[in-house]
Amino acid sequence: xxxxxxxxxxxxxxLPAILGFGLAFTNARLISPRPVEFVGMDNFARLFxxxxxxxxxxxxxxxxxxxxxxxxxxxLAMALLINKKFRGVNFFRTVYFLPVVTSMVVVSLxxxxxxxxxxxxxxxxxxxxxxxxxxADWLNDPATAMPAIIALSIWQAAGFHMIIWLAxxxxxxxxxxxxxxxxxxxxxxxxxxxxxARPQAHPQPGPGDNHHPGPWPLRPGQRHDAGRxxxxxxxxxxxxxxxxxxxxxxxxxxxxxxxxxxxxxADLRGPALPDPREGLT
Amino acid sequence: xxxxxxxNSIGAMAVRILFAAVAAFPIVFMLVxxxxxxxxxxxxxxxxxxxxxxxxxxxxxxxxxxxxxxxARFLINSVGVSAVTVVLGIFVNSLCAFAxxxxxxxxxxxxxxxxxxxxxxxxxxxALPLVWWVNQLPYFELNGFSLxxxxxxxxxxQVQIIPFIANAFSIYLYHQYFESIPKExxxxxxxxxxxxxxxxxxxxxxLAGPATATVAILTFLPAWNSYxxxxxxxxxxxxxxxxxxxxxxxxxxxxxxxxMAYASLITVPVVVLFIAFQRSFINSIAxxxxxx
Numbered sequence: 001x002x003x004x005x006x007x008x009x010x011x012x013x014x015l016p017a018i019l020g021f022g023l024a025f026t027n028a029r030l031i032s033p034r035p036v037e038f039v040g041m042d043n044f045a046r047l048f049x050x051x052x053x054x055x056x057x058x059x060x061x062x063x064x065x066x067x068x069x070x071x072x073x074x075x076l077a078m079a080l081l082i083n084k085k086f087r088g089v090n091f092f093r094t095v096y097f098l099p100v101v102t103s104m105v106v107v108s109l110x111x112x113x114x115x116x117x118x119x120x121x122x123x124x125x126x127x128x129x130x131x132x133x134x135x136a137d138w139l140n141d142p143a144t145a146m147p148a149i150i151a152l153s154i155w156q157a158a159g160f161h162m163i164i165w166l167a168x169x170x171x172x173x174x175x176x177x178x179x180x181x182x183x184x185x186x187x188x189x190x191x192x193x194x195x196x197a198r199p200q201a202h203p204q205p206g207p208g209d210n211h212h213p214g215p216w217p218l219r220p221g222q223r224h225d226a227g228r229x230x231x232x233x234x235x236x237x238x239x240x241x242x243x244x245x246x247x248x249x250x251x252x253x254x255x256x257x258x259x260x261x262x263x264x265x266a267d268l269r270g271p272a273l274p275d276p277r278e279g280l281t
Numbered sequence: 282x283x284x285x286x287x288x289n290s291i292g293a294m295a296v297r298i299l300f301a302a303v304a305a306f307p308i309v310f311m312l313v314x315x316x317x318x319x320x321x322x323x324x325x326x327x328x329x330x331x332x333x334x335x336x337x338x339x340x341x342x343x344x345x346x347x348x349x350x351x352x353a354r355f356l357i358n359s360v361g362v363s364a365v366t367v368v369l370g371i372f373v374n375s376l377c378a379f380a381x382x383x384x385x386x387x388x389x390x391x392x393x394x395x396x397x398x399x400x401x402x403x404x405x406x407x408a409l410p411l412v413w414w415v416n417q418l419p420y421f422e423l424n425g426f427s428l429x430x431x432x433x434x435x436x437x438x439q440v441q442i443i444p445f446i447a448n449a450f451s452i453y454l455y456h457q458y459f460e461s462i463p464k465e466x467x468x469x470x471x472x473x474x475x476x477x478x479x480x481x482x483x484x485x486x487x488l489a490g491p492a493t494a495t496v497a498i499l500t501f502l503p504a505w506n507s508y509x510x511x512x513x514x515x516x517x518x519x520x521x522x523x524x525x526x527x528x529x530x531x532x533x534x535x536x537x538x539x540x541m542a543y544a545s546l547i548t549v550p551v552v553v554l555f556i557a558f559q560r561s562f563i564n565s566i567a568x569x570x571x572x573x
Contacts, residue, residue, distance in 0.1 A: 001384065001477070002392065005377035008447030012411065013399045019410035030413060081297050086290075094559060095301045098308055101555045101562070103506040105524045106544045110307050113537060120310060123326040159304065163563055 063150060071154045075161035082162075083169050100159040111152045115139050306332065311548070315342055315541040322537055342542035349539065350529045351518060352546065359522040359547075362441045363504035369446045370500045371493055377447075378455030379481045383467060393456070399449045405509070412513050415440050440514050441522065445504065451496045458492035459485055494561040505551060523547040 024043055028036045047053050082092050099107065114120040115138040122135030138148040309332050314322045316338045325331045346352055380386060381393055415434040434440040466488075467480040475483070486493075508524040515521055524547065530540045555562050 001376045001380035001481075002386065004373045005396075005447040005452060006392070008373065008443070009396060009399060009449070011414075012444035012447070013402065013407065013449075016407040016410040016414055017402055019414060020406060023410060023413075028413075030409070077296075078300055081293060081300065090559070092297050092301055093563070094556060095305050097555070097563065098552065099304055101502070101551050102308065102548055103508075103524060103551070105506065105508050105527055106311075106548050107307075109527060109540065109544060110311055113540070114307060114310070118323070118326075120326050120331060123331075127327050155303070155307075 059146065062146060063153075066150050067153055070150075071158055072161060072165075074154065075158045076165050078158060078162040079165035079169055083166060096162055097159040099156045102156070104156065107152065107156050111148075111155075112139070115148055308548075311541050312545050314538060315545045316340070317342075317538060319536055319538045322541075342536075342538040343546070345536070345539050346542045346546065350526045350543070352523075352526060352543065354519060355521055355523045355526045356547075356550075358438075358520060359505055359524075362438060362522060363501050366442050366445050366504045367497050367500045369442070370448060370451055371496055373446050374448055374451035374496065375455045375486060375489065375493070376481065378452045378459055379485060381452070382456050382459035383464070383480070383485075384477065396449045396452055400453075408509060408513060411444065415444070415514065435514050436516050436520060438520060441507070441511055441520075444510075445500075448500065451500065454495055454499075455489065455492050458489050462488050491561075491564070494558070495564065498558065498562055501554075502551070 025038060025040060026036050027034075027039045027042075078096050082089055082096065116122075117135070117137040117140075119138075121138065125133045125135045136144045138144045313332055313334050316334055317325070318337055318339075318341070321336050322331075325336065330336070377396075381389055386392065412435075417432065418434050420431045420434055420437065421428060462485060467475075467484050470480050470484050505522075506524060507522060511522050511525050515525070526543060526547070527540075530536070530543060
């Protein structure tokens with residue numbers, strides 16, 4: 001039963017990866033009548049002496065160093081803005097998430113158009129500043145090209161990261177109600193102490209709350225959120241699992257989140273708390 | 282205190298609206314511009330009229346799009362390729378996850394770790410060797426009653442589908458979900474004489490609805506949005522997916538109204554799907570934690 005997936009992964013992931021590594025030491029071309037020859041480290045020597053490569057490395061570092069904190073920060077702000085329930089919360093969630101479901105092809109094209117010298121961005125800047133700001137030729141000026149691309153990238157991806165923050169925020173509140181750390185190891189995040197001191201904000205689960213979502217009976221000791229791993233509790237499963245590399249980013253984010261949500265700074269979240277039994281809608 | 286709270290919530294709402302405006306304005310601009318003639322698009326840009334469907338509104342750009350590119354064909358191709366990838370992906374990946382979760386397989390941990398290790402390899406690094414490799418694969422074609430075998434998968438539908446069926450993340454999601462379904466259930470089924478496949482089909486899969494929804498969405502989005510891969514491996518016009526169609530609009534004279542109409546045409550189906558299945562969408566992203 002593993003076979004179909006295993007064969008496909010071997011054929012279309014492992015094999016090309018090995019092939020790519022092997023081809024790096026040859027003079028292979030995609031379409032060429034010349035026989036493939038082993039050329040040792042020649043390709044690498046050429047790469048490391050190519051100034052374009054070093055420039056590209058610098059550019060991508062610049063991109064990453066700016067995008068990671070700014071995007072995560074904005075995404076957290078967005079998550080906090082729509083974390084609690086209010087009228088129209090679904091509208092805002094939908095709108096914040098729209099750029100994520102838009103294809104990168106469409107996004108690039110759209111921003112390419114808006115970034116033109118006579119494009120929407122410059123026209124709006126000029127209108128709202130009453131002609132004071134003369135916009136740049138964003139993508140053709142080396143000074144503004146990278147910031148412009150960074151803005152585009154953040155615009156597209158912030159909604160995605162917002163959802164991850166939101167999942168983290170809401171699982172902390174859920175934990176605050178159910179009490180106690182789940183899973184192995186240290187607690188995922190400290191429970192906001194201030195909230196525990198206000199039981200009326202978080203009704204303890206009583207006998208009536210024992211409706212669990214799955215169609216199967218609860219085993220002794222099983223928590224009633226145990227049947228919903230594909231929902232918002234995935235990080236419980238990630239802990240100690242083999243997915244360390246991938247989970248590392250998430251855990252870092254959650255650690256960071258935990259720091260922000262310590263009692264002293266908990267006011268970030270605003271006064272009211274969401275009903276913790278509600279999932280994301 | 283009450284006043285402070287009220288002021289707070291008004292402030293929060295203002296910030297929410299500001300963020301929403303920033304998130305939505307390019308998309309609104311795209312949809313609105315798709316209804317306007319080129320000259321008006323540029324004329325309206327310096328005011329809020331850029332975001333309002335006013336003035337000379339028509340569907341002319343859309344009819345022009347269908348004249349300029351075989352848009353209907355592209356849409357059918359993309360729907361077909363995405364649908365087949367999703368359906369086969371659900372089957373193959375859940376089957377693999379089921380075996381890893383339920384059956385005694387030797388070296389199970391190693392297999393699972395190897396599968397997850399593929400998550401760290403970005404597709405772009407695999408793309409070039411993959412092109413070379415799929416071009417070596419045999420291609421079977423039924424021509425009348427004779428089976429013809431030729432070499433190379435380039436320029437076919439299957440080259441757009443088969444490499445993307447097996448997916449480590451889908452296997453992982455299914456595996457974690459299956460682990461949470463009590464094993465007593467399939468033990469009971471086994472006592473009743475059910476085989477592994479029957480347990481998979483009639484016990485485990487019917488309970489795995491949320492995981493299936495997540496996998497479906499996370500397979501559909503990249504399939505629909507794929508651009509780099511079809512650009513590399515598909516030459517025939519009648520096999521191209523929607524994203525490649527964009528290129529047609531930058532040959533010869535560019536009409537931005539038509540570009541916007543085509544961009545809307547290929548974005549709106551996904552947006553409609555998103556609004557219809559919003560809960561599943563958001564839950565899948567939340568459980569993914571990786572950029573799709």
